[in-house]
Amino acid sequence: EAQIMKKLGKQKDVSVFTPEDPEPIVYGNVPLAHRPVVMGFGPAGMLAAFYLAREGYRPIVFERGQDVDTRSQDVETFWKEGVFKPESNVQFGEGGAGTFSDGKLTTRVTHPRLHEISKYFVEFGAPEEILYKHKPHVGTDKLRTMVKAMRERIIEWGGEVRFGAKITDLFIENDHIVGVEVNDNERIDTTVVLSGVGHSARDTYEMLHKRNVEMTAKPFAIGVRIEHDQAVIDESQYGVEPSSLGLGAAEYSLVYHDKETGRTAYSFCMCPGGQVVASASENGGVVVNGMSLYARDSGVANSAIVVNVGPDDFGNHPLDGVAFQREWERKAYELGGSNF
Ligand SMILES: Cc1cc2nc3c(=O)[nH]c(=O)nc-3n(C[C@H](O)[C@H](O)[C@H](O)COP(=O)(O)OP(=O)(O)OC[C@H]3O[C@@H](n4cnc5c(N)ncnc54)[C@H](O)[C@@H]3O)c2cc1C
The missing domain is CATH 3.50.50.60 (FAD/NAD(P)-binding domain)
Structure with missing residues (x-):
């Protein structure tokens, strides 16, 4: 660190990182009758x-x-x-x-x-x-x-x-x-x-x-996951093999704003060198996401391409968003042959 600072320390964007002190824990003063x-x-x-x-x-x-x-x-x-x-x-x-x-x-x-x-x-x-x-x-x-x-x-x-x-x-x-x-x-x-x-x-x-726990409907994003050959992404981002630059599998991000509808489509949680995984938590519905090993060396890149949706799309009741998700997950399941 000292050597690096000697060499680069005069540059305005280079400084030594000093972690902030975490705020002190505040304890209660009434003993709890039971474990949390x-x-x-x-x-x-x-x-x-x-x-x-x-x-x-x-x-x-x-x-x-x-x-x-x-x-x-x-x-x-x-x-x-x-x-x-x-x-x-x-x-x-x-x-x-x-x-x-x-x-x-x-x-x-x-x-x-x-x-x-x-x-x-x-x-x-x-x-x-x-x-x-x-x-x-x-x-x-x-x-x-x-x-x-x-x-x-x-x-x-x-x-x-x-x-x-x-x-x-x-x-x-x-x-x-x-x-x-x-x-x-x-x-x-x-x-x-x-x-x-x-x-x-x-x-x-x-x-x-x-049980009357307060809840609010909030916006989220919905979309699909797409896969490409990792080599295509590496080539387009670096022009050469990433390892020749000492880098790992390349990432990308994509944003498109549609003026007519006012919606924005964007890539989310891009997964270099990973795989798309089936992630259902309910019978009769398809959900997918991406994962990778530490080495990110599967040779395949994937990314979610999503749009934001909000109460205007699904309603204001706190559980309306859930019904909306379920509807699309079930449609995907049926389209895929009604089995996993
Ligand atoms: C395949 C996949 C890949 C992802 N990749 C990334 C990534 O690379 N980086 C990133 O930042 N985020 C990623 N995410 C998102 C990330 O996992 C979530 O944001 C995060 O897990 C949310 O944490 P959480 O503790 O709020 O909820 P969760 O991780 O969903 O944990 C909730 C837990 O509560 C349990 N539970 C639910 N109800 C009850 C109950 N009534 N009683 C007892 N237990 C209950 C569930 O079984 C679950 O284990 C990914 C998600 C998925 C599915």
């Missing part, structure tokens, strides 16, 4: 549980899907044989929806704790380069090890993680949560529930809505 509950073990639930456990709160995590090893087998069987498991799939299970992914560490927020979190990721098996790369990515192979290591640390710190455990209801008294129901038959008393149920837990949204 975390609903879902995707990135949101994992980090919530991780920090609660680190600070001594002994959270209990309920994850409807399976641990990452069992889940990986279920997903492989789905991809190879079309046998679909509604509670153990690409969306549901340890690590959440991103476990089978490109592992692009994308976050749309700047938060003082990000550097600290990245350092934990390295401790749990991510490549060290994620600490300095502009567009860090981990790959699904390394992610699967990382999520397991994080779970083990949460347990070591006094937390508990239960798989195959879906929160099916909330118990509310005088507008306060007093407990959760697990798998329709077990009651766990708690006054704190952190929800990290992700994008696809449609039955859980219905339950939360029924």
Whole structure:
């Protein structure tokens, strides 16, 4: 670093990176009568549980899907044989929806704790380069090890993680949560529930809505995934083999604004050297996404091409967007021969 700064330090765009100090944790002063509950073990639930456990709160995590090893087998069987498991799939299970992914560490927020979190990721098996790369990515192979290591640390710190455990209801008294129901038959008393149920837990949204949890319809994007030969993308971006420049498989992004309709179509979550994967979480519907290994060496590039849709397209009720998604997923399923 010192040598680089000697050489380049006078340039105005070059400076030493000093991570911000994460803000101090604020503790409550009323002891909790019960352990806090975390609903879902995707990135949101994992980090919530991780920090609660680190600070001594002994959270209990309920994850409807399976641990990452069992889940990986279920997903492989789905991809190879079309046998679909509604509670153990690409969306549901340890690590959440991103476990089978490109592992692009994308976050749309700047938060003082990000550097600290990245350092934990390295401790749990991510490549060290994620600490300095502009567009860090981990790959699904390394992610699967990382999520397991994080779970083990949460347990070591006094937390508990239960798989195959879906929160099916909330118990509310005088507008306060007093407990959760697990798998329709077990009651766990708690006054704190952190929800990290992700994008696809449609039955859980219905339950939360029924229990008057405040919800708002929000815009999202819908589209298709396209694939190309990676060599075509490399050639068009670099003109030469990326490895001759010390680079990996090339990326691209695409934006088109249609003046007539006012809509914008754009590429999203471009996956260099990866593959398109079937990602359904519901029977009778097709959803696809992209994933890659750390090496990004499949020879194929893929990308989602999407348009934004909002309440004007599907309605203002909080669950209208879900009905809209379901309608298009079912159409895709029928078009594909009504089997996976
Ligand atoms: C194939 C694929 C590739 C992707 N690639 C990338 C990428 O490269 N980079 C990127 O930044 N993002 C990527 N994403 C998006 C990313 O995965 C999500 O943004 C992220 O997982 C959201 O985190 P989350 O914790 O909010 O929810 P989720 O990851 O969806 O986790 C929610 C968890 O809650 C569980 N759950 C739901 N309901 C209940 C319940 N009632 N009780 C108990 N458990 C419940 C689910 O089983 C799930 O495990 C990808 C997604 C997919 C599907």
